[in-house]
Amino acid sequence: MRKRTLLASAIMAGGAVLTAAVAQEQLPTHLKELLELGMHPGHAYVDEGREMFHTPGPNGKSCATCHGQDGKKLEGAYAKMPRYYKDIGKVADIDTRILACMTKYMGYDKNDKKFMKKFKKWNGPYRVPLASYVASLSNGMRIDVKLDDPQEKELYKMGEKLWYMRVGARDFSCGICHTVLAGKRIRLQGLPDPVKNKVYAHWPAYRFGSDRMWTMEDRVRSCFKAYLLYTKQWSKKDWVKKPPPFSDWVIALELYMKHAANGATVEVPGLLR
Amino acid sequence: MRKFVLAGAFVGLGLLVACQPAAQKAEAPKAEKKKLSSKEKFKIALANQDKWQKACSNPTQLVPEGIDVETFKKEMLATVKFPEGGVVGKNIARGEKLFGDPKKGGKSRRGNCYACHCGDPKILACGNIGPSLRGYGKRGIDPKDTYIRIYNSWAQNPCSVMPRLGYHGVLKPEEIADIVAYMHDPNSPLNK
Numbered sequence: 001m002r003k004r005t006l007l008a009s010a011i012m013a014g015g016a017v018l019t020a021a022v023a024q025e026q027l028p029t030h031l032k033e034l035l036e037l038g039m040h041p042g043h044a045y046v047d048e049g050r051e052m053f054h055t056p057g058p059n060g061k062s063c064a065t066c067h068g069q070d071g072k073k074l075e076g077a078y079a080k081m082p083r084y085y086k087d088i089g090k091v092a093d094i095d096t097r098i099l100a101c102m103t104k105y106m107g108y109d110k111n112d113k114k115f116m117k118k119f120k121k122w123n124g125p126y127r128v129p130l131a132s133y134v135a136s137l138s139n140g141m142r143i144d145v146k147l148d149d150p151q152e153k154e155l156y157k158m159g160e161k162l163w164y165m166r167v168g169a170r171d172f173s174c175g176i177c178h179t180v181l182a183g184k185r186i187r188l189q190g191l192p193d194p195v196k197n198k199v200y201a202h203w204p205a206y207r208f209g210s211d212r213m214w215t216m217e218d219r220v221r222s223c224f225k226a227y228l229l230y231t232k233q234w235s236k237k238d239w240v241k242k243p244p245p246f247s248d249w250v251i252a253l254e255l256y257m258k259h260a261a262n263g264a265t266v267e268v269p270g271l272l273r
Numbered sequence: 274m275r276k277f278v279l280a281g282a283f284v285g286l287g288l289l290v291a292c293q294p295a296a297q298k299a300e301a302p303k304a305e306k307k308k309l310s311s312k313e314k315f316k317i318a319l320a321n322q323d324k325w326q327k328a329c330s331n332p333t334q335l336v337p338e339g340i341d342v343e344t345f346k347k348e349m350l351a352t353v354k355f356p357e358g359g360v361v362g363k364n365i366a367r368g369e370k371l372f373g374d375p376k377k378g379g380k381s382r383r384g385n386c387y388a389c390h391c392g393d394p395k396i397l398a399c400g401n402i403g404p405s406l407r408g409y410g411k412r413g414i415d416p417k418d419t420y421i422r423i424y425n426s427w428a429q430n431p432c433s434v435m436p437r438l439g440y441h442g443v444l445k446p447e448e449i450a451d452i453v454a455y456m457h458d459p460n461s462p463l464n465k
Binding site for chain 1: 309310311312314315317318319321322326327329330331332334387388389398399400401402427432434436437438441442443
């Protein structure tokens with residue numbers, strides 16, 4: 001944790017450079033220097049995740065108890081996720097799978113609001129560091145999402161449908177920004193094509209614009225903010241900013257994009273502006 | 274009535290609550306108000322998709338075959354509400370702010386035109402999704418068409434990526450009229 005804060009402040013020290021660079025879509029020089037020193041800011045999250053992985057939970061079990069020292073048995077697992085898990089009876093992405101393991105097998109309580117808040121939190125000790133660490137155990141391996149299980153097939157279809165679904169007060173869809181307008185600029189931000197360009201290979205990613213690590217859950221949910229979704233009418237009161245975390249909507253879109261990334265080599269943590 | 278139910282809920286929960294930490298105790302009555310869960314809210318938000326959005330929700334994101342474009346436009350035009358004072362408003366300054374506040378680098382929460390269009394040459398952070406609106410007021414375009422474009426762009430170009438901001442109530446008719454005034458004003462930075 002301390003390491004992460006330290007790095008973050010090193011990065012913020014170059015804040016002025018950073019702002020300028022964001023507009024030019026290139027790495028700020030001080031970040032380049034960090035990289036040359038072999039200090040990718042995302043690696044602090046991976047290190048923290050490794051530590052947590054070997055830390056016992058309330059019932060005395062750690063992730064390593066079941067998944068092996070240094071996550072031996074999870075090598076390559078992330079390259080095949082999201083997928084269906086029999087023990088929880090559903091398709092899970094990395095965030096959801098970790099939550100399930102912690103609450104089902106380690107004694108953490110799903111109904112403990114304090115724990116859940118800490119789990120969901122962006123800069124919390126569990127979700128993002130553990131996801132970064134587990135994902136890194138698949139580095140160098142090819143993404144290979146299969147759609148064997150009926151639930152996987154169904155969710156994939158839902159993801160594809162959601163990708164093109166025009167909805168909300170701005171009539172947006174993922175496809176508007178990322179398929180139709182890919183390559184264009186929304187204000188100063190270039191619009192990537194996550195499907196064609198198999199971007200999933202570099203997620204979770206450290207985004208220096210926001211100075212933190214994001215999992216794909218975070219990315220997908222944040223993109224929904226642009227839609228101006230609403231329940232009754234568009235106004236502050238009825239505004240629906242994001243789908244809930246760990247929900248099928250999010251996992252469906254992840255499955256859709258990860259399947260599109262099949263064949264690409266996992267290289268995480270990614271580094272984005 | 275609600276108070277009564279709440280009180281009942283309190284008594285019912287009393288036993289449980291007694292064993293819980295203070296933070297959760299405070300949460301208990303809130304849950305009884307039948308607030309929609311975030312899941313329910315999101316579900317409703319998606320279910321609010323209208324039939325025209327649905328028609329555009331295909332891989333091309335354009336009007337699909339089998340749907341008549343002219344009928345589509347007519348139906349969209351029928352949704353346009355005009356302000357009492359006419360399509361050219363009086364508050365040009367407000368129009369500018371809604372278009373994109375120069376004091377905030379061209380940002381505006383609701384109009385947000387600079388996300389997709391360039392216009393005022395001073396605003397450099399502008400997108401290239403729609404055509405530049407530089408000199409827009411000098412093109413001899415009927416302000417009524419500008420108004421319709423902003424109120425419901427699909428009346429002119431069905432399934433366009435330009436949001437139907439008036440149709441969805443993000444911008445009120447009077448506010449759109451002020452944007453039109455700003456765009457057609459010869460002294461507007463767009464036109465100088």
